[in-house]
Amino acid sequence: MTFLIDPPLLIIFGYVSFIIGNALKHKTQLPISKALVIFSLCTIIFTSSSLYLNMGYVDFFWLPFVPAVASGKDLMINSGIFSFESTNTAGLIDALAFLQIAIYPIWIYLGVKLYRYRHTERI
Secondary structure, eight states: OOTTTHHHHHHHHHHHHHHHHHHTTTTOSSOHHHHHHHHHHHHHHHHHHHHHTTOGGGHHHHGGGTTTOSSHHHHHHHTTTOOOOOSSOTTHHHHHHHHHHHTHHHHHHHHHHHHHHHTGGGO
């Protein structure tokens, strides 16, 4: 996952979580949709943060892209497409990365709103 694909991915997860929750509504009283949204959001925040901080337990995410990227942080910043500085990132780049991860809940919320907009008759 990279900063380029995380926002659309979160929108899709918010939307699909409510599709699944709506499909299971007649089988349980549990808020499946909300649980899936929270799980998706936490998983993406954890994975993105871990990649950006170059934690060793997420190396399997970026190792397949080794010729194009040098680390998890490089994958998050450049995606193998750009050539922004990804080793000495103190300052503005780190602040922008933090901001990007901090607004992840907004993206998943937009996916939920999109579902509710398109399926108002079924809620």
